[in-house]
Amino acid sequence: MTGPWLGAVADDLTGACDLADAVSEAGGSAVVVVGQPTAPPPASDCVVVALKSRTAPRELALAESLAAARWLLGAGCTTLYQKYCSTFDSTDEGNIGPVADALVDLLGGADPVAVGTPATPRVGRTVYQGHLFVGRRLLSESPLRDHPLTPMRDPDLVRVLSRQAGGGVALVDRATVTAGPAAVTVALEAARRDGARHVIVDALTDGDLDTLAEALLAMPGRPLVGGAAGLGAALARVSGTAARRSPGDGGAVAARAVPVVPPGRQLILSGSCSARTREQVDGFPGPRVTLSPVDLDTTSPGAVDAVVAAVARAYRDTTGPVLVTSSADPEQVAASEARLGPGRAAALLEAATARIARRAVDTLGVRRLLVAGGETSGAVVRALDLGTLRVGPAAGPGLPWMVPEGGPALALLLKSGNFGDPDLFTTAWRHCP
Structure with missing residues (x-):
């Protein structure tokens, strides 16, 4: 049985389903595990652990996220993904930054770094010059500015993440992204050498996300990858997930194959x-x-x-x-x-x-x-x-x-x-x- 290669820690359930859907749309199979997993993961290309950590007390969010990540890595996942909302839902206290810090420390290695973007063009979420847009509006001008739990009044993700996380926060802008995967890899390595612990990447199109995914999969070491459903789908597309083996030869189950549900x-x-x-x-x-x-x-x-x-x-x-x-x-x-x-x-x-x-x-x-x-x-x-x-x-x-x-x-x-x-x-x- 083929184990999952992509393991995601999601900060809420609907976001976990969104990511699983995006991977399935890219041709992979995906499952969502609700809460802290105990049994071995089911056969699938991608396993998403759905927590309730977006607005949880910080210490609880850290403990649950680390436990889920350890389980995913123990199951053989080679890429660890921190799934957060495409509108970067969080407060100045977190929990996106603190959880990223903890997961980067868990992965370890020389000069560990978290790289990501909430951009998900298929639902109108894009990032340009580090600023998050909802459709044609800046995040701060969208209805999300009045969210009852996580009001988003600052669209500058570098600034937002700098208030939450430890270490420097760098930006890879779209001019670099459009220059291709090699240019992105060089920029990411330069940011890491300059002491950045977190990197936000611009993306306006799915092609931009594919470029970033290709750079991440080729990056030496094992960076923490973070984002919404868009980058997760790009990783599935670029990795060749669609060419998986069929259920009959012992591989993961087919995308969108579900048990029969009776009428009701x-x-x-x-x-x-x-x-x-x-x-x-x-x-x-x-x-x-x-x-x-x-x-x-x-x-x-x-x-x-x-x-x-x-x-x-x-x-x-x-x-x-x-x-x-x-x-x-x-x-x-x-x-x-x-x-x-x-x-x-x-x-x-x-x-x-x-x-x-x-x-x-x-x-x-x-x-x-x-x-x-x-x-x-x-x-x-x-x-x-x-x-x-x-x-x-x-x-x-x-x-x-x-x-x-x-x-x-x-x-x-x-x-x-x-x-x-x-x-x-x-x-x-x-x-x-």
């Missing part, structure tokens, strides 16, 4: 408060049930029972999906936080949504779930006690349907809040396995 009901659970998810909620034409943190805090313990009962009633009148939503605009989120205290509203909603998911699967015949929001997705997957997820068909870039391996017969689309077309809640089901 469809449920949408929306916890993201991003502008795109709110647009998707507003455009959904089917029945919906609203989940309020204030109600969860002030009503009887039967609040979740009432929501499940409302969902059951909705299924009597529709054969399509039902939406349970707690998505709210920034003003509503702020009001809930002010009333309930910092973090309590989010905690109540995550716990309730997870219980609703469990009940829907156990008692309402739900077999297909679309979950919006990274924290919400993590809570749902933990409630369903899912371990390893294989990548199935995609409903759009970074939006793969995932099917558990060796677990309950379910299909899940675990959506980052900012991803997907406005009509995703209606159209995603066409691609469901």
